[in-house]
Amino acid sequence: MRLFSIHGNQVSETRANDLLPALDDVCLPAQGYLWISCTRLEFDQAQAQIQTALQRLCTLQLVDLHVSDLLNAQLPSRYDFTSQYDLLVFRRLSARGADSDATTATGLSVNPRGGPPILRRIDTSPVGFVVFDRVLLSVHPQECAVLDSYAQRLLTSSGASSPEATAGDSRSAGARGVPANPADLMLRIVSHMVDGFLALRRELSTQLDHWQTELLNPKTRFNNWAALLDARLALHQLDELCEDQHSAMQDWLEALKTWPENDSFLSPHARDLLQVRSRDVLEHIERVVHHVRRLEQNAETAVQMHFNAQSHRTNEIMRTLTVLTAIFLPLNLIAGIFGMNFEFIPLLHRSNGFWLAMVSMAATAGALVAFFWRKRYLERSTR
Numbered sequence: 505m506r507l508f509s510i511h512g513n514q515v516s517e518t519r520a521n522d523l524l525p526a527l528d529d530v531c532l533p534a535q536g537y538l539w540i541s542c543t544r545l546e547f548d549q550a551q552a553q554i555q556t557a558l559q560r561l562c563t564l565q566l567v568d569l570h571v572s573d574l575l576n577a578q579l580p581s582r583y584d585f586t587s588q589y590d591l592l593v594f595r596r597l598s599a600r601g602a603d604s605d606a607t608t609a610t611g612l613s614v615n616p617r618g619g620p621p622i623l624r625r626i627d628t629s630p631v632g633f634v635v636f637d638r639v640l641l642s643v644h645p646q647e648c649a650v651l652d653s654y655a656q657r658l659l660t661s662s663g664a665s666s667p668e669a670t671a672g673d674s675r676s677a678g679a680r681g682v683p684a685n686p687a688d689l690m691l692r693i694v695s696h697m698v699d700g701f702l703a704l705r706r707e708l709s710t711q712l713d714h715w716q717t718e719l720l721n722p723k724t725r726f727n728n729w730a731a732l733l734d735a736r737l738a739l740h741q742l743d744e745l746c747e748d749q750h751s752a753m754q755d756w757l758e759a760l761k762t763w764p765e766n767d768s769f770l771s772p773h774a775r776d777l778l779q780v781r782s783r784d785v786l787e788h789i790e791r792v793v794h795h796v797r798r799l800e801q802n803a804e805t806a807v808q809m810h811f812n813a814q815s816h817r818t819n820e821i822m823r824t825l826t827v828l829t830a831i832f833l834p835l836n837l838i839a840g841i842f843g844m845n846f847e848f849i850p851l852l853h854r855s856n857g858f859w860l861a862m863v864s865m866a867a868t869a870g871a872l873v874a875f876f877w878r879k880r881y882l883e884r885s886t887r
Contacts, residue, residue, distance in 0.1 A: 511536030
C-alpha cells in the first residue's frame with residue numbers, strides 16, 4: 505500500500521508495510537487531497553480498516569456492491585456513482601504471469617495465449633478508482649507498472665518544482681504536471697493506460713503487415729492459420745474491451761456535467777480542465793477502436809485476397825493444361841490413324857511419308873498455338 509499526500513506541487517509518500525498503523529495515522533492535508541493506492545489483495549485483507557479510514561476522512565464508506573466490483577478481477581470497464589463519490593473501473597493492458605490475481609484468488613493457473621508474442625500482451629486486468637472530494641482510492645492488481653510509473657513521475661514532478669511554483673494555485677499545479685484534484689489524478693492515470701493501447705497498435709500493425717505480405721506472395725505457402733485466427737480473435741476482444749472503456753468514460757463525462765456549479769472543492773476552471781481531459785481520453789480510445797477495426801478489416805481482406813489469388817492461380821494452371829491438351833489432341837488423332845493395322849494407308853509406303861506426317865502435325869500444332877496465343881489463352885499474367 506502506498507499513501508500520497510498532495511498539496512499544490514508538493515507530493516509526499518508514505519509506504520505502508522503494515523496496513524493497520526498506516527491507515528490509523530493517515531490524515532488529510534490542510535489543503536490538497538490524499539491518494540491511497542493498494543493492490544486488490546491488500547484491499548481484500550484490509551476492507552474493514554480501509555472503510556474505517558474512509559469514514560474518518562470522508563465521513564462515509566463504500567457501498568458493498570462497489571466493494572465487490574473493486575475485488576472482481578474479471579469485471580469489464582464500467583462507471584457508477586453515488587451522491588458522495590464516483591466509481592470507475594478501467595481495464596488496462598497486463599502481461600500474462602505478472603498479474604496473478606486470477607491465480608491467487610482461484611488457485612487455478614491460466615493457459616497463456618498462443619500465437620506470436622504480441623498477442624500475449626492483449627491480456628487485461630481491471631483497475632478500480634473511487635473518487636471522493638479530497639481522497640482518491642485506487643485498487644490495482646499485483647505489479648501494476650502503469651501506476652508505479654505514474655507515481656514515480658508524480659514524485660519527480662514534485663521534486664523538480666520550484667519554491668515559487670509551490671505557492672501557486674491549482675492552475676500552476678496542473679501546468680507543472682501535478683494533478684489539482686483526485687478526479688484529475690484519476691484521469692491522468694487512465695490516460696496513461698490508454699496510451700499503452702496506442703503503443704500496442706503499432707506492433708499489431710507490423711505483425712499483420714508481415715502476414716499480409718506472406719498471404720499475397722505467390723511463391724510462399726502460408727501455413728500459420730492458427731496464429732492468424734488467434735490474431736483475429738484477439739482483435740475482436742480488443743474491440744469489445746475498448747467499447748466498454750468508451751462507454752465507461754462517456755458515462756463519467758455525462759456525470760461530470762451534472763456536478764454542482766458551486767462546488768467548494770472544484771473551481772470552474774478545474775471543472776473545465778476535467779471535461780477537456782475526459783474528452784481527450786475519449787478521443788484516444790476512439791483512435792484505438794478505429795485502428796483495431798481497420799486491422800480487423802485488413803486481416804479479413806488479406807485472407808480473402810489470398811484465397812482469390814490461389815483460385816486465380818489454379819484457374820491459370822487449369823487453362824494452360826486445357827490448352828496443352830487441345831494442342832496435342834489432333835496430334836494424337838493423327839498418330840492414332842497412322843497406327844491402325846490396315847494394309848493400305850495413304851503415305852504408309854512412301855519414302856517421305858514419315859516426314860510429311862511430321863510436317864502436318866507440326867503445322868497443326870503451330871496453328872493451334874498461334875490461335876490460342878491470339879486468344880490470350882497462353883499469355884502469362886503480370887504480377
